[in-house]
Amino acid sequence: MSAKVFSALWSEIEAIGRVSSGGYMRYALEQPELVLRDWFRNQAHRRDMPVTDDGNGNLFAWWGDQWGRDAVLTGSHFDSVPHGGGYDGPLGIVSAFLAIDQLRAAGYTPAKPIAVVAFVEEEGGRFGLPCLGSRLLTGAIEPARAAALTDRDGVTFGEALGATPAGPLPGLTSRIGALVELHIEQGRQLEAPVGVASAIWPHGRWRFDFTGHGDHAGTTRMADRRDPMLTFAYTVLAANKEARLAGAHATMARVEVEPNATNAIPSLVRGWLDARAADTPTMDAVVDAVVKRATERAGRDGTEVVVTAESISEEVTFDTALAGRLSAMLGDAPILPTSAGHDAGVLSAKVPTAMLFVRNPTGISHSPAEFAEPGDCASGVDALATVLRELT
């Protein structure tokens, strides 16, 4: 694959959903992500690939029998974090179509069906739960719970989908033989153009509800305050410290304040903790320590704190033999872990899965600065075509 051919297709979606920050606002099942879903259908149509929806919002474009035995899925997601990068997700879908083009141009006919997949709501940016589409496909979440998830405007996932999600695919493990997700690398570990994933760190999201006494910012004496913003601020620092001490990653980057007025002491501060570590005991220990310190501080501030685990993603170890095979067929491509979550991680609980990483020169992601060189993206397509040929 030439960088020129890659860039030609990439340029078709590059501006969709990009805003003045240079980042992307692509929330699941609303404009402009719906435009990308139409682009997906158009790409499939151009390639005589019928498109099916699994009733959960995931799209599948088929080369071969739809849901034929041992189908090999390849793809990723269109949705982004707010003001996120353009490669996280879409690179896997664009590369999948191009890899199929390359195989067809070489006269290859797969012995098993191949489907390009676009998973819905991978980032959890609209409905708050990451990998929602792949969790529904694999039965990792109850359809009723998924349907009731709401976005910032109170719209439920069921309303956005236009139906109650269908839930797990019947006969999933016999109908899906493997999933290969190509993704831009999101750390600073990959020196080669293409790498193979070995594992995904366990990670999760916890909502901290800090409640206190709303009051006048000007007339309330400092000694009389029960200010939940203080407890929140302390918790942010505690999360950072506990993570550093444990060699883990912890972030509190999303906050909601009521009433969120310059001259009113808040009654409620809602903050989300994103915590991750190389193993589950370490992640749990970090979260427990943060909850303990938040609770102690609340006692001193005269506030309350309630913590709710909103989503947990278990540790993933990709099929070691498969990762080794892929690395070998890709010129001993590096095998490396990631602390970013992916739909492939969710599917790995049910079917053999692998991930290919494309070099990210800065390692920056979930930011407008996210970028991958067209030449490396073209190498990613070559690698994906090689892997799809091997698996089918």
Ligand code: HGY
């Ligand atoms: O948060 C993650 O790791 C992924 O980007 N959803």
Ligand code: MN
């Ligand atoms: Mn992401």
Ligand code: MN
């Ligand atoms: Mn992603």
